[in-house]
Amino acid sequence: AQSVTQPDIHITVSEGASLELRCNYSYGATPYLFWYVQSPGQGLQLLLKYFSGDTLVQGIKGFEAEFKRSQSSFNLRKPSVHWSDAAEYFCAVCGGTASKLTFGTGTRLQVTL
Amino acid sequence: DADVTQTPRNRITKTGKRIMLECSQTKGHDRMYWYRQDPGLGLRLIYYSFDVKDINKGEISDGYSVSRQAQAKFSLSLESAIPNQTALYFCATSDLGTAHYNEQFFGPGTRLTVL
Numbered sequence: 001a002q003s004v005t006q007p008d009i010h011i012t013v014s015e016g017a018s019l020e021l022r023c024n025y026s027y028g029a030t031p032y033l034f035w036y037v038q039s040p041g042q043g044l045q046l047l048l049k050y051f052s053g054d055t056l057v058q059g060i061k062g063f064e065a066e067f068k069r070s071q072s073s074f075n076l077r078k079p080s081v082h083w084s085d086a087a088e089y090f091c092a093v094c095g096g097t098a099s100k101l102t103f104g105t106g107t108r109l110q111v112t113l
Numbered sequence: 114d115a116d117v118t119q120t121p122r123n124r125i126t127k128t129g130k131r132i133m134l135e136c137s138q139t140k141g142h143d144r145m146y147w148y149r150q151d152p153g154l155g156l157r158l159i160y161y162s163f164d165v166k167d168i169n170k171g172e173i174s175d176g177y178s179v180s181r182q183a184q185a186k187f188s189l190s191l192e193s194a195i196p197n198q199t200a201l202y203f204c205a206t207s208d209l210g211t212a213h214y215n216e217q218f219f220g221p222g223t224r225l226t227v228l
Contacts, residue, residue: 004155009153032215032216034216036219042221043203043219043220043221043222044156044203044219046216046218049216051215090155090156092156094215094217095215100146100158100161100171101146101148101156101158101205101215101217102158103155103156103157104155105153105154105155106153106155
């Protein structure tokens with residue numbers, strides 16, 4: 001069975017500082033990996049996705065993520081955080097033809113000014 | 114215009130009542146999904162459907178039922194609502210006809226409160 005672990009429940013960073021959100025997955029074959037963001041009171045917005053190819057994936061809003069098969073990780077990064085990045089971030093894995101997404105429990109990002 | 118819409122956006126109901134949440138999409142996708150979100154638990158899959166004649170249970174289907182009335186419509190029902198079904202519910206779609214059929218597109222969510 002596929003699973004996702006986001007070990008950090010809550011992270012606080014200062015505006016302008018760099019950010020890395022951790023995501024570890026478990027899946028028997030090559031996974032499809034996603035990062036979603038949920039702003040307060042809003043739905044889910046796709047930040048970026050990995051299907052194959054280049055292991056460094058660029059997304060919207062200046063985010064990027066790197067797929068590391070050896071570490072079963074897909075960490076999300078941003079070089080300089082803006083106050084508007086405060087939100088909850090979800091990593092998800094999808095495998096097989098059923099297209100079922102399995103989500104992590106999320107990381108809530110707080111940005112201090 | 115929103116591609117995936119959910120109605121209602123907010124609903125407060127009482128224990129024992131029957132509730133239906135509706136999802137419509139204009140993306141032309143064949144696959145549709147229902148998830149619930151609870152604080153600290155992320156999103157969990159309730160039901161999914163690959164076409165009008167195909168309905169599958171997800172990991173937490175007990176207490177829920179679904180209906181795929183058309184390719185574009187997928188409804189979630191709570192036959193007798195209970196307080197622990199209080200949650201944020203999301204509908205999502207994906208398209209088997211593309212190379213990236215694993216990518217799902219989410220609606221804005223329905224916040225359901227069961228008193």
